[in-house]
Amino acid sequence: MKNNTPQQISPVRWVPSVYFAMGLPFVVLNMVSVLMFKGMGISDSQIAFWTSLIMLPWTLKPLWSPFLGMFKTKKFFVVLTQIVTGICFGLVALALQMPHFFAIAIAILFIIAFSGATHDIATDGVYMQELDKEEQAKWIGWQGAFYNLAKVVASGGLVWLAGYLMGHLGTANAWMSIMGLCGVIMFLLGIYHIKVLPTGGKASGEPRSFGNGMKELWEVIRSFFAKKYIIWYICFIILYRFAEGFVMKIVPLFLKAPIAEQGLGLTEQEIGLYYGTFGAMAFILGSLLSGYFIARIGLKKALFPLCCTFNIPFAIYLLLAVFQPSEGWLIASGIAFEYFGYGFGFVGLTLFMMQQIAPGKYQMAHYAFATGIMNLGVMLPGMLSGFISDAIGYKSFFVFVLFATIPAFLITYFVPFTYDDKRKA
Numbered sequence: 522m523k524n525n526t527p528q529q530i531s532p533v534r535w536v537p538s539v540y541f542a543m544g545l546p547f548v549v550l551n552m553v554s555v556l557m558f559k560g561m562g563i564s565d566s567q568i569a570f571w572t573s574l575i576m577l578p579w580t581l582k583p584l585w586s587p588f589l590g591m592f593k594t595k596k597f598f599v600v601l602t603q604i605v606t607g608i609c610f611g612l613v614a615l616a617l618q619m620p621h622f623f624a625i626a627i628a629i630l631f632i633i634a635f636s637g638a639t640h641d642i643a644t645d646g647v648y649m650q651e652l653d654k655e656e657q658a659k660w661i662g663w664q665g666a667f668y669n670l671a672k673v674v675a676s677g678g679l680v681w682l683a684g685y686l687m688g689h690l691g692t693a694n695a696w697m698s699i700m701g702l703c704g705v706i707m708f709l710l711g712i713y714h715i716k717v718l719p720t721g722g723k724a725s726g727e728p729r730s731f732g733n734g735m736k737e738l739w740e741v742i743r744s745f746f747a748k749k750y751i752i753w754y755i756c757f758i759i760l761y762r763f764a765e766g767f768v769m770k771i772v773p774l775f776l777k778a779p780i781a782e783q784g785l786g787l788t789e790q791e792i793g794l795y796y797g798t799f800g801a802m803a804f805i806l807g808s809l810l811s812g813y814f815i816a817r818i819g820l821k822k823a824l825f826p827l828c829c830t831f832n833i834p835f836a837i838y839l840l841l842a843v844f845q846p847s848e849g850w851l852i853a854s855g856i857a858f859e860y861f862g863y864g865f866g867f868v869g870l871t872l873f874m875m876q877q878i879a880p881g882k883y884q885m886a887h888y889a890f891a892t893g894i895m896n897l898g899v900m901l902p903g904m905l906s907g908f909i910s911d912a913i914g915y916k917s918f919f920v921f922v923l924f925a926t927i928p929a930f931l932i933t934y935f936v937p938f939t940y941d942d943k944r945k946a
């Protein structure tokens with residue numbers, strides 16, 4: 522691989538594309554696979570449980586993050602995992618034609634999750650190594666926007682395309698085509714980043730043997746939990762997205778469920794358009810505006826308003842469940858409103874982890890720890906969400922979700938800052 526210096530490569534050439542590559546497998550595993558398995562006859566509770574459990578590598582990724590720099594650059598792992606992920610999506614496509622497709626597909630998706638989690642570690646390492654604090658704040662909105670542009674492509678365009686292909690190829694063949702297309706996209710992104718991605722350097726003192734790696738891992742863990750206010754911070758990053766963990770798996774199922782079952786009875790094409798396209802575009806807009814909002818007033822002043830805009834709009838789904846509107850524009854508007862708030866508020870959590878938790882000798886590994894804990898806070902409620910919604914129905918479930926937002930407001934209001942939050946014009 523060609524090594525490039527940071528001065529030779531503008532962030533506009535690699536930040537959007539590499540964070541799009543980070544977002545695509547996560548969105549496919551977390552959201553698109555939910556609709557795929559629903560269309561192929563798997564129950565809500567099984568879908569929610571297993572598609573949440575396969576996200577476990579995003580929680581455990583700190584355990585192997587210290588070893589990534591032993592022999593290769595961060596760029597090497599970014600490119601490698603993109604290519605591996607592309608190949609595995611092709612294998613998922615083939616698995617959908619097999620008798621025990623669900624078990625086989627889940628196993629391959631778990632491999633994709635491991636590859637994707639490793640990709641996240643290396644990508645964030647490049648981002649933090651190549652950009653200073655001011656540049657991180659400047660590009661954080663673009664990072665979040667293109668990470669979630671994957672939602673437009675995956676849960677929007679690809680879901681819409683799946684709905685279209687079902688009428689011509691059948692359900693299994695349609696989803697086989699979609700998984701194959703995901704594989705091609707990831708493979709091509711890997712080839713592109715061979716040329717344009719900076720190396721991210723090698724962190725000083727990275728281990729050169731497995732034994733040293735284990736010592737390094739222990740030191741990373743010890744120093745992480747020795748950080749000032751770390752208990753506050755762990756509670757904060759878990760609870761900020763706690764309600765979202767319940768909502769994430771159920772909303773697509775709610776949108777597809779028949780009217781008689783308290784759902785909205787939408788088709789895959791309608792879900793792809795309203796939820797995956799309009800919603801994701803609203804998320805991107807919210808992410809971009811949030812970056813400038815934080816840069817203007819500072820993260821400390823912005824954090825609680827960001828938490829409010831992140832959590833309060835979940836009430837939209839309760840209103841949709843209660844009134845079950847049939848007008849497409851009304852459903853799309855509600856989803857777009859919720860996603861705008863989601864995007865606007867999500868950026869605050871990302872920047873908080875980068876600037877208040879990650880700084881120090883083990884910046885990349887500690888950021889991986891923080892994001893891993895954050896994903897655990899989403900994964901656990903996601904695993905339970907299908908059982909809860911099956912037991913109490915969609916209406917009561919979304920009431921429950923609103924109560925689940927309360928801890929986020931409390932912890933965000935009182936969370937302390939370790940480092941000065943200097944205002945950037």
